Amino acid sequence: MRRHVALANLTPRQQLRAGRLPRRLVQLLGGLVLYGVSMAMMIRSTLGLDPWDVFHAGIATHVPLTFGQVTIVVGALVLLLWVPLRQWPGLGTVANVVVIGLAADAGLALIGSPEALWARVLLLGSGIVLNGIAGGLYIGSQLGPGPRDGLMTGFARRSGLSIRLVRTSIELVVLLVGWLLGGPVGLGTVLYAVSIGPLVQFFLPRLTVDLGLDDHVEASPSDVTEEGVAVVTPTSALGSTTS
Numbered sequence: 001m002r003r004h005v006a007l008a009n010l011t012p013r014q015q016l017r018a019g020r021l022p023r024r025l026v027q028l029l030g031g032l033v034l035y036g037v038s039m040a041m042m043i044r045s046t047l048g049l050d051p052w053d054v055f056h057a058g059i060a061t062h063v064p065l066t067f068g069q070v071t072i073v074v075g076a077l078v079l080l081l082w083v084p085l086r087q088w089p090g091l092g093t094v095a096n097v098v099v100i101g102l103a104a105d106a107g108l109a110l111i112g113s114p115e116a117l118w119a120r121v122l123l124l125g126s127g128i129v130l131n132g133i134a135g136g137l138y139i140g141s142q143l144g145p146g147p148r149d150g151l152m153t154g155f156a157r158r159s160g161l162s163i164r165l166v167r168t169s170i171e172l173v174v175l176l177v178g179w180l181l182g183g184p185v186g187l188g189t190v191l192y193a194v195s196i197g198p199l200v201q202f203f204l205p206r207l208t209v210d211l212g213l214d215d216h217v218e219a220s221p222s223d224v225t226e227e228g229v230a231v232v233t234p235t236s237a238l239g240s241t242t243s
């Protein structure tokens with residue numbers, strides 16, 4: 001048994017009633033904006049993207065849409081897949097669909113592609129680290145997961161398969177399709193794959209907003225996510241989980 005920071009498993013209504021809402025809204029928006037900027041940084045490095053962004057970039061080469069617009073459309077379509085999985089999006093889920101795409105396009109408009117290899121590697125590394133921080137910020141606001149995260153956890157819950165297996169399977173599929181469509185796969189893809197888990201594991205417990213529930217819980221290994229955070233349902237503090 002290990003002690004972990006509690007990331008509460010809340011319904012959409014509970015997310016809005018859990019307290020410290022102004023602080024959490026600011027953190028959510030800031031995290032989503034930084035997440036989009038981090039995507040732009042990785043794109044401008046021209047050294048490869050994470051699996052979902054390989055997919056987005058691949059689609060963007062075939063349609064009259066910007067990278068950010070493709071990200072928004074794909075996020076909305078993924079959100080529709082929540083319906084058969086009986087997932088309920090939170091405010092953060094809906095904001096995720098829109099804000100990240102807009103921020104990515106803004107970042108692409110402001111950030112140029114450096115010519116020197118060392119500068120591109122630095123831009124890539126900084127983008128990956130910023131991505132981990134941004135993920136910790138918006139997830140830690142406790143206002144709902146992103147559409148792609150919810151697809152992963154919802155499918156794992158409905159199928160009975162492990163989150164690790166579901167996540168790996170989904171990302172391999174989108175990576176392959178994105179690569180076939182012309183999306184950039186390279187050093188950045190590998191670095192992102194091996195580093196994003198440890199980065200989120202480090203930042204998320206430090207950036208999760210204290211909702212006034214138990215700061216730490218005794219959790220069994222089955223309660224712990226890949227990010228190293230225990231997910232608990234605080235029914236005693238917030239009432240029934242049905243709404």
